[in-house]
Each structure stands twice: as structure tokens, then as C-alpha cells.
Amino acid sequence: MIVDEFIENPEPVSGFSNPENYWPDFLALLHLLLIKHGEKKFHMVTHGKKYSKNLCNLADKLELKWKVVKGTSLFEYQKQVTTLPQIVIDALGRDKNGIKTKGLVIAKDENTLNDLEDSVLSHSNIGKILEYPDCCVNWFVSNQSSGWEEVYAFIMENSREGTNTPIEEIILNMDQYFEYDYIPESEKRTRKIRIDHITESRETMPFIFFQPCDVCIGPSSPARKLNERYANFAKENYPQLYEIIISEGKKDAKAFR
Numbered sequence: 001m002i003v004d005e006f007i008e009n010p011e012p013v014s015g016f017s018n019p020e021n022y023w024p025d026f027l028a029l030l031h032l033l034l035i036k037h038g039e040k041k042f043h044m045v046t047h048g049k050k051y052s053k054n055l056c057n058l059a060d061k062l063e064l065k066w067k068v069v070k071g072t073s074l075f076e077y078q079k080q081v082t083t084l085p086q087i088v089i090d091a092l093g094r095d096k097n098g099i100k101t102k103g104l105v106i107a108k109d110e111n112t113l114n115d116l117e118d119s120v121l122s123h124s125n126i127g128k129i130l131e132y133p134d135c136c137v138n139w140f141v142s143n144q145s146s147g148w149e150e151v152y153a154f155i156m157e158n159s160r161e162g163t164n165t166p167i168e169e170i171i172l173n174m175d176q177y178f179e180y181d182y183i184p185e186s187e188k189r190t191r192k193i194r195i196d197h198i199t200e201s202r203e204t205m206p207f208i209f210f211q212p213c214d215v216c217i218g219p220s221s222p223a224r225k226l227n228e229r230y231a232n233f234a235k236e237n238y239p240q241l242y243e244i245i246i247s248e249g250k251k252d253a254k255a256f257r
């Protein structure tokens, strides 16, 4: 009943919601249903957005529990092409480590939600909480690290004072210009991710939310297996939702071309 109603009248319930299609919203509904049936433990979105309230309402209707979980952030960096100078790594750590952060989490019961309280909400840990494959989580952190290296090189090339720039100013600029389109390396890398990874996953793995890594865009990968597991759950229990996630996923893929 709730599923039919939502398919009839979908609402934005995801950070990926967009005016072009309802793929993110139907997929969010499926992930809540996976939790309800004990197939998945958590669903998480940014707290305090317009769509988060809609998501809480949907969770209430499905008799799931939700909570704004408090945690701390952590700067994660793995050397890619050229290591960032240690002084920059340290300053980014000082700027980001231990900062209080919040996430809106949905689970089956309150105890499960309370277990997450005071967690480190780093990219790696969020990936683990949401049951993403390790390879894809590592690949995401590597990509972010490349972004930090690219933005540092860009700022150094374009600053008159170069390495004499005060470190606080360097960090501010790095935050501001991270994955900025005018940085050719970042633009090239993120374009490749959009085409080879995001478009590919919307077309052939529309039942997962994360970006599949280099290995996972290949055949019979961990991401493809996970996609298949979620797809089979949908096909068996909510055939109409299964069909519409596939068709809306194809529309969403077009937006990334």
C-alpha cells in the first residue's frame, strides 16, 4: 500500500533527488524496505535538508526508526601521484579531525541506532556502515586524495607567494577550490568518474547508491553482486518498484553523459 502510494506520488527523499527523474527516491524507498526486511542495517543521509524530513515521514509510515546521530569527522588521505607536504597534511587534519558532525540514520530499532552514536563519520566508516564493498570505499578515498593533491598543485601554481603563503590561507583555498572545474586534472578525473562509473552504474547497477570502483565496473564484481542481491529482493517482493528503478535509472544515467 505504502509502496504503491509512493510510486504513484513520489517525493524527494534523497541527496541525489533531482527534477528530471525519481530514480534516487524510488531507490531510497527500496533501501528502507531492505532494512524493514532485515536485508540491510542502515540508511544514512545528510541531516537538516528539505528531503530529510520527507525521508523521516516515509520511515515513520514503514514503522522504521530514525535518529540524528552525532559523530566526529576525520581527514583521510592516501598518497596518490605527488604526496602533499607534511605541513599541509597536518593542517588539514587539524582543520577537520574531531569536528562534530551529524547524520540522519534510519534503522529497524532504536538500539541499532544508538550503537552508532559517537562514531567516526569518515568516508571509510560511512562506507562500512552502509555496507559498501571495501574496494569501492578505498577507491573513493583515493579519489578524494587525488582531489587534495590536484587542488594543492593548482593553488601553488597560481599563487604569487607559493610555498610562502600562510598555511591557513592554503587550507582555506584548498577547501574552496576542491574538485573545481578550472583545475584540468580534477575536471578530467571527475568527468571520467561521471561517464565510466556513475553512468555505468545507473545503467547496469541501478540498485546501489555508491560509485563502483575500477574493479567493480568490470564483470561479476562485489558491487555487481550486491546490486544483484538488492535487485532480486525487489523483483521478488516489490516487482513494480523493481521495474521503475531500472527505467528511472536509465533516465538518471542520461543526466551524467
Ligand SMILES: [Zn+2]
Binding pocket: 133, 134, 135, 136, 137, 212, 213, 214, 215, 216, 221, 222, 223
Ligand atoms: Zn569495488
